[in-house]
Amino acid sequence: MNKLGLTKPDGRYMFLYSRREIPRELRAPSPDGTPVRADPHLRWHPLRGEWVAYASHRNNRTFLPPPEYNPLAPSRPGDFPTELPAGEYDAAVFENRFPSMAPGATAKPDVGVPSRPADGVCEVVVFTQDPKASLSGLELEHLELLIDVWADRYAEISARKNIQYIMPFENRGVEMGVTLHHPHGQIYAYPFVPPVPARELELQREHLQQHGRGLLEDMAAAEIAGGGRVVAVTESAAAFVPVCARYPYEVWVMPRRAAPSFAALDARERKDLARTLKTVLMKYDALWQRPFPYLMVFHQSPVNTREYPEAHLHAQIYPALRSPGRLKYLAGTELGAGMFANDCLPEEKAAELQAVKVNV
Amino acid sequence: MNKLGLTKPDGRYMFLYSRREIPRELRAPSPDGTPVRADPHLRWHPLRGEWVAYASHRNNRTFLPPPEYNPLAPSRPGDFPTELPAGEYDAAVFENRFPSMAPGATAKPDVGVPSRPADGVCEVVVFTQDPKASLSGLELEHLELLIDVWADRYAEISARKNIQYIMPFENRGVEMGVTLHHPHGQIYAYPFVPPVPARELELQREHLQQHGRGLLEDMAAAEIAGGGRVVAVTESAAAFVPVCARYPYEVWVMPRRAAPSFAALDARERKDLARTLKTVLMKYDALWQRPFPYLMVFHQSPVNTREYPEAHLHAQIYPALRSPGRLKYLAGTELGAGMFANDCLPEEKAAELQAVKVNV
Numbered sequence: 001m002n003k004l005g006l007t008k009p010d011g012r013y014m015f016l017y018s019r020r021e022i023p024r025e026l027r028a029p030s031p032d033g034t035p036v037r038a039d040p041h042l043r044w045h046p047l048r049g050e051w052v053a054y055a056s057h058r059n060n061r062t063f064l065p066p067p068e069y070n071p072l073a074p075s076r077p078g079d080f081p082t083e084l085p086a087g088e089y090d091a092a093v094f095e096n097r098f099p100s101m102a103p104g105a106t107a108k109p110d111v112g113v114p115s116r117p118a119d120g121v122c123e124v125v126v127f128t129q130d131p132k133a134s135l136s137g138l139e140l141e142h143l144e145l146l147i148d149v150w151a152d153r154y155a156e157i158s159a160r161k162n163i164q165y166i167m168p169f170e171n172r173g174v175e176m177g178v179t180l181h182h183p184h185g186q187i188y189a190y191p192f193v194p195p196v197p198a199r200e201l202e203l204q205r206e207h208l209q210q211h212g213r214g215l216l217e218d219m220a221a222a223e224i225a226g227g228g229r230v231v232a233v234t235e236s237a238a239a240f241v242p243v244c245a246r247y248p249y250e251v252w253v254m255p256r257r258a259a260p261s262f263a264a265l266d267a268r269e270r271k272d273l274a275r276t277l278k279t280v281l282m283k284y285d286a287l288w289q290r291p292f293p294y295l296m297v298f299h300q301s302p303v304n305t306r307e308y309p310e311a312h313l314h315a316q317i318y319p320a321l322r323s324p325g326r327l328k329y330l331a332g333t334e335l336g337a338g339m340f341a342n343d344c345l346p347e348e349k350a351a352e353l354q355a356v357k358v359n360v
Numbered sequence: 361m362n363k364l365g366l367t368k369p370d371g372r373y374m375f376l377y378s379r380r381e382i383p384r385e386l387r388a389p390s391p392d393g394t395p396v397r398a399d400p401h402l403r404w405h406p407l408r409g410e411w412v413a414y415a416s417h418r419n420n421r422t423f424l425p426p427p428e429y430n431p432l433a434p435s436r437p438g439d440f441p442t443e444l445p446a447g448e449y450d451a452a453v454f455e456n457r458f459p460s461m462a463p464g465a466t467a468k469p470d471v472g473v474p475s476r477p478a479d480g481v482c483e484v485v486v487f488t489q490d491p492k493a494s495l496s497g498l499e500l501e502h503l504e505l506l507i508d509v510w511a512d513r514y515a516e517i518s519a520r521k522n523i524q525y526i527m528p529f530e531n532r533g534v535e536m537g538v539t540l541h542h543p544h545g546q547i548y549a550y551p552f553v554p555p556v557p558a559r560e561l562e563l564q565r566e567h568l569q570q571h572g573r574g575l576l577e578d579m580a581a582a583e584i585a586g587g588g589r590v591v592a593v594t595e596s597a598a599a600f601v602p603v604c605a606r607y608p609y610e611v612w613v614m615p616r617r618a619a620p621s622f623a624a625l626d627a628r629e630r631k632d633l634a635r636t637l638k639t640v641l642m643k644y645d646a647l648w649q650r651p652f653p654y655l656m657v658f659h660q661s662p663v664n665t666r667e668y669p670e671a672h673l674h675a676q677i678y679p680a681l682r683s684p685g686r687l688k689y690l691a692g693t694e695l696g697a698g699m700f701a702n703d704c705l706p707e708e709k710a711a712e713l714q715a716v717k718v719n720v
Binding site for chain 1: 403404405406407408409410411412413414415416460471472473525527529530531536537546548550554555556557558559560562563564567575576579582586602603604605606655657659676678687689690691692693695696697698699700701702703704705708
């Protein structure tokens with residue numbers, strides 16, 4: 001993997017990644033050259049026991065792009081500058097110009113509950129230069145490169161000593177609120193371990209202490225042995241509809257051993273994970289012959305805090321649809337009580353995905 | 361309040377509520393007379409430590425209603441039967457025909473994780489006979505009746521000894537996934553304390569132990585004293601944008617003292633709560649001169665378990681929109697990490713709601 005570090009005119013950092021050599025003369029553009037003034041803060045929610053981020057500058061976007069403007073496409077001479085340079089590379093990472101968390105944040109308003117600067121990191125990961133591509137349609141080697149990119153980001157962001165949790169994710173489709181259709185994901189790096197992974201790790205730790213094996217290792221092994229909910233499996237990676245799926249078509253993808261992060265995967269495991277993930281995403285898109293909207297999040301080990309022998313890198317994919325035209329809404333019981341109600345049995349949805357044949 | 365208990369042809373119970381006398385000859389109709397065969401179950405989610413409900417019968421609705429059919433309107437002679445009788449009453453409650461949880465559930469499938477019957481209760485609460493009305497537009501006395509209805513349901517459902525948590529809620533608007541536009545809410549009664557209220561109660565208990573006062577009592581008092589985020593206040597009730605709002609325009613409504621449930625409110629407090637709630641809902645609808653979509657959940661004390669001196673009845677209202685045409689999506693950081701990112705400061709949204717004048 002080749003990597004080139006750049007700085008945008010407004011001060012944000014950018015990295016280009018490629019399987020081939022990257023021309024050293026590339027320069028990082030920005031749609032807006034004025035320095036970023038993000039100063040988001042966190043407030044403590046005393047009734048839920050969690051931090052909430054406030055980034056009111058995000059609503060003050062004065063930039064008015066021309067119609068059809070794609071800020072994630074490579075810049076073209078004479079056109080309005082985008083976030084990406086023209087040139088030879090496969091993927092790009094840069095700081096979000098309108099971040100929910102920002103490294104230099106200092107705000108700590110006196111509001112009656114504890115508050116602190118939201119000094120995390122929000123990165124955009126552009127998966128490819130091709131605006132019409134999708135993660136599922138990328139060549140296997142390109143997806144392998146993206147796994148290297150996620151591993152690189154994990155290692156590099158970990159060097160910021162205030163960061164405790166690094167979460168890559170992809171929101172895909174208008175159903176998920178996505179307005180930029182160029183294939184891309186994001187990485188949020190938090191100055192604390194957020195409640196969802198914190199809770200998962202707590203339960204993983206209990207399982208490890210009781211059984212001497214990882215919870216997700218055991219779940220993956222049981223799914224592979226049973227077979228009924230498996231969606232894809234390779235020598236070192238597995239994908240399945242979990243027995244406790246909260247969303248119709250929910251799938252988890254993971255290395256079969258408890259590798260704590262992307263950075264901990266060896267070359268063979270990265271290849272297997274790429275192939276397994278690509279199989280799932282291709283099945284999704286082939287299921288109804290349309291791009292399948294979803295949220296995909298990667299959970300991995302916290303950093304710069306205690307040891308987490310219980311951590312196990314995995315993706316959880318939450319599809320937005322129940323059927324081709326019907327959304328899965330989160331409403332009263334999901335948001336108000338935290339009990340998900342699923343109209344579909346995981347076994348039925350797994351069988352549907354199993355029946356879809358794809359050529360990875 | 362007058363109340364009449366009925367049984368539908370398919371075996372479901374129904375209650376009519378009214379400020380006036382209810383004709384005793386009313387009979388409960390059903391769109392479908394065949395007995396309900398719901399047998400939902402719960403599976404344990406070992407990675408999140410929570411129950412997930414599976415009700416696959418919900419997808420097998422064979423009933424094909426005529427166009428424009430409103431199952432929540434009173435039945436009319438000669439037309440297809442609805443869920444409601446024609447006659448004199450203000451509100452109706454009946455068992456959901458397609459429940460996520462059902463009193464007679466017995467299913468306990470062997471799936472490799474703990475499972476149990478979803479033997480809860482799912483009720484539909486029809487707020488009024490008028491299909492064009494809304495909670496905000498009901499007369500104050502009608503809203504007071506609904507508070508009596510919620511109190512009655514709390515008391516009556518508590519008598520089922522397996523039930524531990526009773527949560528009334530309203531999903532309002534197509535943005536929340538609502539397909540029936542007749543004004544109505546639901547009540548979910550769970551055979552366990554679900555994770556969201558369980559977490560809230562844990563933090564409320566800590567606060568009570570440390571300070572000798574309730575967390576929400578203290579928050580309401582601080583908001584009333586500060587004034588900057590108050591939306592409505594009466595002698596015994598308060599509504600405000602919480603300092604830690606996760607949604608733009610989020611509002612909490614509650615009695616100012618720590619009444620544990622609707623059933624615990626005296627007549628004066630019910631009137632005040634109705635007026636305070638109506639003020640908030642009218643402001644929402646007046647803000648953009650359009651029906652304001654939201655999820656409103658009521659949290660109250662668990663039942664049939666230990667004592668909860670920390671419990672404090674309150675509504676949390678989560679609006680679906682950030683601005684007239686823009687949805688607040690829950691995506692990567694909210695669903696994947698549990699950290700909400702809010703582009704709006706609570707103080708700004710409260711000021712907007714304060715500026716809306718309504719005549720309650």
